[in-house]
Amino acid sequence: MTTETRIPQGERTRAMRLRLLEATVECLVELGWAGTTTTVVSRRAGVSRGAQLHHFPSKQALVVAAVEHLTDLRRDELRRHAEDLTDDGRIRGVLDILAAQFVSPVFFAALELWVAARTDAGLRESVGPLERRIGRETHAYAVELLGIDESKGDNRHLVQATLDLVRGLGLAASLSDDTKRRATVLDSWATVLEHELEMS
Amino acid sequence: MTTETRIPQGERTRAMRLRLLEATVECLVELGWAGTTTTVVSRRAGVSRGAQLHHFPSKQALVVAAVEHLTDLRRDELRRHAEDLTDDGRIRGVLDILAAQFVSPVFFAALELWVAARTDAGLRESVGPLERRIGRETHAYAVELLGIDESKGDNRHLVQATLDLVRGLGLAASLSDDTKRRATVLDSWATVLEHELEMS
DNA sequence: TCAGAAACAGTCAAGCCTGTTTGTTTTGGC
DNA sequence: GCCAAAACAAACAGGCTTGACTGTTTCTGA
Numbered sequence: 001m002t003t004e005t006r007i008p009q010g011e012r013t014r015a016m017r018l019r020l021l022e023a024t025v026e027c028l029v030e031l032g033w034a035g036t037t038t039t040v041v042s043r044r045a046g047v048s049r050g051a052q053l054h055h056f057p058s059k060q061a062l063v064v065a066a067v068e069h070l071t072d073l074r075r076d077e078l079r080r081h082a083e084d085l086t087d088d089g090r091i092r093g094v095l096d097i098l099a100a101q102f103v104s105p106v107f108f109a110a111l112e113l114w115v116a117a118r119t120d121a122g123l124r125e126s127v128g129p130l131e132r133r134i135g136r137e138t139h140a141y142a143v144e145l146l147g148i149d150e151s152k153g154d155n156r157h158l159v160q161a162t163l164d165l166v167r168g169l170g171l172a173a174s175l176s177d178d179t180k181r182r183a184t185v186l187d188s189w190a191t192v193l194e195h196e197l198e199m200s
Numbered sequence: 201m202t203t204e205t206r207i208p209q210g211e212r213t214r215a216m217r218l219r220l221l222e223a224t225v226e227c228l229v230e231l232g233w234a235g236t237t238t239t240v241v242s243r244r245a246g247v248s249r250g251a252q253l254h255h256f257p258s259k260q261a262l263v264v265a266a267v268e269h270l271t272d273l274r275r276d277e278l279r280r281h282a283e284d285l286t287d288d289g290r291i292r293g294v295l296d297i298l299a300a301q302f303v304s305p306v307f308f309a310a311l312e313l314w315v316a317a318r319t320d321a322g323l324r325e326s327v328g329p330l331e332r333r334i335g336r337e338t339h340a341y342a343v344e345l346l347g348i349d350e351s352k353g354d355n356r357h358l359v360q361a362t363l364d365l366v367r368g369l370g371l372a373a374s375l376s377d378d379t380k381r382r383a384t385v386l387d388s389w390a391t392v393l394e395h396e397l398e399m400s
Numbered sequence: 401t402c403a404g405a406a407a408c409a410g411t412c413a414a415g416c417c418t419g420t421t422t423g424t425t426t427t428g429g430c
Numbered sequence: 431g432c433c434a435a436a437a438c439a440a441a442c443a444g445g446c447t448t449g450a451c452t453g454t455t456t457c458t459g460a
Binding site: 037038039049050053057058059 | 420423
């Protein structure tokens with residue numbers, strides 16, 4: 001059969017890798033780290049194990065690539081949410097955006113990798129630096145969204161605390177849905193920030 | 201051989217179960233959820249697999265018991281740290297105690313179970329309620345240590361936020377040692393609480 | 401003291417995961 | 431068109447985990 005549709009190999013490679021990475025993230029979200037086996041991933045991606053091993057020679061390679069893919073997803077998600085930001089109740093709005101970042105499936109996938117990395121040296125080498133980078137980027141973006149001067153007063157540490165807070169909220173949300181409680185906590189914290197942040 | 205040392209069976213049972221539970225927690229801390237296999241646990245506890253299966257017929261049973269054991273450990277740890285609390289810089293001291301709770305090996309073990317429970321229905325049924333109870337107890341204890349009236353102003357939500365914060369700090373600490381950063385964040389948080397809490 | 405129950409020990413089979421190996425198809429430069 | 435290289439497919443071996451099964455020792459109550 002002469003192939004009617006000729007797709008460049010570069011394109012196919014990219015699509016195949018993307019399918020595998022997305023399947024990996026989905027597995028992490030739905031099945032957790034322990035449930036994310038190479039077999040399950042390949043089946044879900046609709047890719048033969050041979051093809052999978054061709055693109056990612058080891059599970060380690062697959063997961064590391066997935067981590068990098070996750071950084072992109074998280075960055076996109078943050079930017080996307082930021083577009084809905086209005087000017088009134090700005091602080092509360094920013095808190096909502098940040099919190100949304102940490103109760104999303106993407107965060108849950110990252111959480112699985114994060115926790116697994118604690119006891120897996122190879123994984124930690126990949127997750128650690130990337131997570132630090134995401135932390136820095138999120139911090140900078142939060143400062144930008146809040147429209148504050150980071151060098152003033154305790155602003156810097158307050159933003160850090162805010163990020164640690166939403167991380168804790170995300171962890172809580174992973175086990176049981178506590179949307180309501182989260183909202184009240186964020187309300188209180190918004191009030192606090194309005195008092196304590198030194199606006200320029 | 202006439203057994204010179206006669207140990208009541210109840211005692212032996214308790215000791216054996218305790219050995220298994222402590223080995224389970226140790227494995228969770230050192231090897232993570234995926235690495236905590238029944239074989240590894242029994243070997244580390246110095247218990248034959250037969251004995252292990254006698255006391256805990258399934259891995260599920262073992263882990264559920266470990267979860268309950270962990271609640272005791274966490275409670276003890278909290279109480280023990282609370283004894284070192286002095287009167288000057290009380291808020292900052294309380295924060296240190298709470299933070300210590302969430303960067304301890306015991307918390308890391310609980311974290312493994314917490315995350316695993318997200319995608320494991322059976323485990324979630326055990327971890328969920330217990331974690332909620334610990335949350336409530338810790339909350340109540342924090343209120344007591346701070347010596348505040350929970351019904352006043354936003355006190356209640358500020359305490360909740362504080363607990364979410366230290367949980368986030370604990371998660372951050374699990375991947376890389378950030379003792380210094382944590383201290384500065386807690387300093388800022390203490391200042392905030394001093395401003396915002398309504399002391400009685 | 402003795403019998404039955406509980407506690408303990410060790411082995412085994414079934415199933416799964418990972419990564420290797422071997423074989424087939426498609427692509428792109430010559 | 432043709433051939434090397436990349437992409438893809440599938441079977442396989444080795445190792446590990448879980449829980450069941452069988453046998454042995456120790457305790458308790460009669």
